[in-house]
Structure formats: C-alpha cells, structure tokens
Amino acid sequence: MKKSQLIMVWLLPIIVIGGLFIPILGYLVVAMMAFFLILSFFKGRYWCWNLCPRGSFLDIVLSKMSRNKSVPRIFTVQWFRWLIFVLLIGFLIFRVGNTGGNLIVLGAVFVTMCLITTIISIVLGTATKHRAWCVVCPMGLLQEKIGKTGNKKGKG
Ligand code: SF4
Numbered sequence: 001m002k003k004s005q006l007i008m009v010w011l012l013p014i015i016v017i018g019g020l021f022i023p024i025l026g027y028l029v030v031a032m033m034a035f036f037l038i039l040s041f042f043k044g045r046y047w048c049w050n051l052c053p054r055g056s057f058l059d060i061v062l063s064k065m066s067r068n069k070s071v072p073r074i075f076t077v078q079w080f081r082w083l084i085f086v087l088l089i090g091f092l093i094f095r096v097g098n099t100g101g102n103l104i105v106l107g108a109v110f111v112t113m114c115l116i117t118t119i120i121s122i123v124l125g126t127a128t129k130h131r132a133w134c135v136v137c138p139m140g141l142l143q144e145k146i147g148k149t150g151n152k153k154g155k156g
Contacts, residue, residue: 001056001059001060002050004050004051004056005050005051005055005056005059005060006056006060008051008052008053008056009053009056009057009060009061010053011028011032011053012053012054012056012057012118014028015028015029015053015111015114016111016114016115016118019107019108019110019111019114019115020111020115023104023105023107023108023111024103024104024107025107025111026106026107026108026109026110026111026114027107027110029110029111029113029114030110032053033139035047036051036052036139036143037142037143037146040142040143040144040146040147040150041146041147041149041150042150043147044143044144044147044148044150044151045140045143045144045147047143048134048140048143054114054117054118054121054133055131055134057118058121058125058130058131058133058134059130059131062121062122062125062126062130063130065125065126065130066125066126066128066129066130067126067127067128068128068129068130069127069128069129070128070129071128071129071132071135072128075132075135075136076135080136081135081136081141082141084136084138085138085141085142088113088117088138089138091113092109092113095109095113096109117133117137120133121133121134121137
C-alpha cells in the first residue's frame with residue numbers, strides 16, 4: 001500500500017456515496033479520466049498502481065477479504081477485454097446521450113457508472129483476486145494502449 005493510495009482512496013466513497021446525494025461529484029470522475037488519459041501517454045498505467053481511488057480501495061480493503069483465487073483466463077484475452085470496453089463505453093455513451101443536456105443528470109451518470117463498476121469490482125475481487133476488475137477495466141485497457149503509443153513515440 002502506498003501513501004498516495006491512502007490519500008486517493010477517500011475519493012471513492014466521496015463519489016459513489018456522496019455522489020448519490022450530490023450528483024455533480026460525478027465530474028470528479030470526468031476530471032480524473034482527463035488527467036489519467038494524459039498521464040498514461042507518458043507513464044502507462046502509473047495511475048492504476050499509485051493513484052486510482054478504486055484501485056487503492058481494492059489494494060487496501062478488498063485484498064483482506066479476497067479468496068485470492070486465479071482470475072478467469074478469459075479476462076486476459078484481448079478480444080474479451082475489448083468486448084467489456086465496447087459494452088461499458090457504449091452504455092456510458094447511451095446514457096450520456098439521454099441526459100438531454102442536463103448537467104446534473106450528466107454528473108449522476110458518471111456517479112452511477114462508477115458505482116456499478118465498483119460493485120462489479122467488489123464481487124470479482126472477493127470471488128477471485130482483489131484486483132480482478134483491473135484486468136478487464138476499460139480505463140485500464142485504454143491507459144495500457146495509450147502508454148504503448150507514448151513509448152513508441154519516445155523511442156522513434
Ligand atoms: S484498471 Fe481501472 S479500476 Fe483498476 S486501477 Fe486502473 S483505472 Fe482504476
């Protein structure tokens with residue numbers, strides 16, 4: 001567990017619990033996404049292992065409850081990871097499209113997406129390894145791919 005994680009972990013309850021009462025807290029998710037997507041170009045998945053509030057929660061809390069079993073092999077297969085990506089991002093776009101431009105509702109969309117994926121990460125992390133979700137998380141996949149692009153540019 002890292003000091004940075006001990007600080008960042010608090011953002012998770014603020015967003016997934018506080019956000020149910022104050023939907024604009026969902027914009028914290030948007031801000032974090034913008035930050036880590038830029039960061040990933042230079043540092044790959046640094047965000048995942050040091051700063052992500054959910055990753056921190058999984059390391060600090062869920063690791064104590066996890067059965068610590070192997071992650072299903074399909075989770076590591078590229079097409080499966082992309083399938084989860086398309087399904088979740090498609091669902092997010094669909095929901096954003098249905099907000100009618102209401103900024104409060106838009107904030108609530110990000111809060112609930114974060115809540116839904118956190119619940120999935122708790123179920124997966126308890127049944128298998130505590131970081132099982134991070135193998136298929138669309139944001140992790142995106143950072144991995146952007147990081148590889150950044151590396152190639154750096155070498156080229
Ligand atoms: S894979 Fe997703 S949930 Fe896991 S640490 Fe990275 S961004 Fe957070």
